[in-house]
Amino acid sequence: KAGVTQTPRYLIKTRGQQVTLSCSPISGHRSVSWYQQTPGQGLQFLFEYFSETQRNKGNFPGRFSGRQFSNSRSEMNVSTLELGDSALYLCASSLLGGERNIQYFGAGTRLSVL
Amino acid sequence: SQQGEEDPQALSIQEGENATMNCSYKTSINNLQWYRQNSGRGLVHLILIRSNEREKHSGRLRVTLDTSKKSSSLLITASRAADTASYFCATEKYGNKLVFGAGTILRVKS
Numbered sequence: 001k002a003g004v005t006q007t008p009r010y011l012i013k014t015r016g017q018q019v020t021l022s023c024s025p026i027s028g029h030r031s032v033s034w035y036q037q038t039p040g041q042g043l044q045f046l047f048e049y050f051s052e053t054q055r056n057k058g059n060f061p062g063r064f065s066g067r068q069f070s071n072s073r074s075e076m077n078v079s080t081l082e083l084g085d086s087a088l089y090l091c092a093s094s095l096l097g098g099e100r101n102i103q104y105f106g107a108g109t110r111l112s113v114l
Numbered sequence: 115s116q117q118g119e120e121d122p123q124a125l126s127i128q129e130g131e132n133a134t135m136n137c138s139y140k141t142s143i144n145n146l147q148w149y150r151q152n153s154g155r156g157l158v159h160l161i162l163i164r165s166n167e168r169e170k171h172s173g174r175l176r177v178t179l180d181t182s183k184k185s186s187s188l189l190i191t192a193s194r195a196a197d198t199a200s201y202f203c204a205t206e207k208y209g210n211k212l213v214f215g216a217g218t219i220l221r222v223k224s
Contacts, residue, residue: 004156033210037154043202043214056211088154094210101210102147105156 001027004106006091012112018079021109025072025093031055032074033103034066037088046089049074078111086113120203120215128223133190135218137203138183144206146179148188151200151217160188160201195224 005024013019025032033056034046045058049068066076072093078085088110092103121136139146145164149157163170163179163186170177176189190197200219204212 031210033212035212035214042216043204043212045211045213048210050210056209058211090156092157092212102159102162103210103212104159105149107156108154110154 004091004093004104006089006106006109008109009107010110010112012114013081014114015081015083017081018077019081019111020075020077021089021091021111023074023076023091023093023106025074025091026104029093029095029104030072031094031096031101032068032072033092033094034074034076035090035092036060037090037108038084038086043090046076081113083113085111087111120201120218122218123216124219124221126221126223127193129193129195131193131222133193133197133220133222135188135201135203135220137186137188137215139186139203139205139213139215140184141205141207143181144208146177146186147204147206147212148175148177148186149202149204149214151202153199157202190220193220193222195222198222 007022031050033048037043048056052068063079068074088108090108092105094101094103147162148160161172174191179186200217202217203215
């Protein structure tokens with residue numbers, strides 16, 4: 001089975017631009033979660049989608065948004081980029097979307113905002 | 115915000131030695147998980163321990179959980195150079211929302 005695939009792997013953007021990151025979960029997994037990793041704040045939960053609905057949301061501004069498609073693929077969008085948005089963005093999928101489930105992570109998209 | 119602290123922040127040991135990492139958290143949980151990350155890449159799940167369990171083993175890994183102290187420890191026995199990585203504990207209270215600790219950087223010297 002193919003793992004979680006994130007595209008692109010690397011992105012360079014300038015302040016004020018917007019960006020869309022993509023995540024293809026493991027086949028059969030219906031839950032997709034997004035995390036931001038920075039040296040200063042560590043790993044922080046952004047949001048989780050299950051069956052095309054956002055179920056949980058972290059403490060991030062409205063510039064961060066996401067969606068999930070009927071095939072469980074997910075995208076996250078960051079509008080009006082700021083320097084502080086430079087980070088590794090990780091996507092994780094799991095089978096049932098409930099508690100006690102293991103999350104499988106992709107390799108991440110490294111975003112640099114100049 | 116992060117759930118809690120991991121201790122130590124960094125650990126350097128010789129191949130063959132055991133490595134112990136500790137994790138503390140702040141709120142009640144349903145389960146606690148440990149993940150490994152190599153060089154800023156994706157995280158790999160190592161082991162999950164439920165709130166009603168006290169100890170769990172998987173290969174060279176041993177995890178303990180003390181819910182009264184809100185703490186957990188990860189023991190890696192007979193470390194190998196390939197174990198060099200960052201290790202994170204993550205707590206889950208509900209709905210796939212993992213709250214991660216700051217991580218421990220482990221270096222195993224050969």
